[in-house]
Amino acid sequence: MNILVTGGAGFIGSHLLRSLNLYKNLTITAIDSFHGYYSRERKLDQLKMAGSGFEFIELNLLNEKKVMELFENKKFDTVIHLAAIPGVPKSILNPHEYIDLDIKATVNILNASGRTNVQHVIFASSSSVYGNQGHRPLKESDANGQVVSPYAASKWSAESFCHAYRHLYGFDLSILRFFTVYGPWGRPDMAIPLFVKKLLRGDPVSVFSKGTARDYTYIDDIITGILSVMKRPKESRIFNLGSGKPVSIEQLIETFRLFFPHLETIELPHRLGDVQSTWADINKAGKELYFNPSISISEGIERTIEWAKNYERF
């Protein structure tokens, strides 16, 4: 099987490449543009962690001509499209960049996939497409487009383009909605990596929005979910990939206290664009992908702290 991973130097992409390397029958190509959302140096380290069983190409997916040439040359069977700029706060400051990198770049991938007969496109979407809904847990059919940030709007729009291009070209489509992914090499702007870094330095942690909750999902569980969907192409499907166990900010702080008993917090007001709570209904992924997340929040945090002690510079 001939596979393309976009966003291969990113957090999830590099973990995915490391796991794909273990399969002997795959030809793997990875693309990344080293977007400055966080440092190139960090992304190069992530690529190093991913190993060497793939060809890496530095390319911006907005370059439509180069993307098409690559697809025509390589004749991919499966495309796992992870490249995007994430993050809610920056999407409020700079929405046009999200339209470019999260929507237009996705359209380039979908168009090239359709025209070169890719069999299966897997798209990384987000729990943010659910917006703020009154009930929880949220199942795949609950998303209605009433999102609360430009980042979420770009993911919802990109999902819509995925359906359109599947209709036009007939490839199998899997949309995966990831719920707050964390673990070693976790994206440095996210809460758990920020907490770990500050606590190892002995600094207090900033807590936005008391009373909020997140369905934190350990990176290894997410990778297991992606690999499972990759092996089971089928028409058009959407799956939540989450732990199915929301953790309130208060519970998260208590979990960190197990490892940092003297932890201190600074309370900050609610951040514009953040949803109140996320909680994945993972029954569908459980039934169809045998998805069964196994890493508890305390185990995941312990592993993340151990990794940070060895890697993070303070």
Ligand SMILES: NC(=O)c1ccc[n+]([C@@H]2O[C@H](COP(=O)([O-])OP(=O)(O)OC[C@H]3O[C@@H](n4cnc5c(N)ncnc54)[C@H](O)[C@@H]3O)[C@@H](O)[C@H]2O)c1
């Ligand atoms: N980490 C999470 O909790 C989470 C949650 C929900 C959804 N997601 C989605 O999962 C995917 C991967 O997220 P991540 O956390 O690994 O983020 P990341 O920022 O670590 O990785 C994304 C990678 O895409 C690359 N990229 C961006 N635009 C590009 C372009 N035009 N051309 C080529 N490369 C480009 C970036 O350089 C980066 O290395 C994203 O689509 C993100 O929206 C992540």
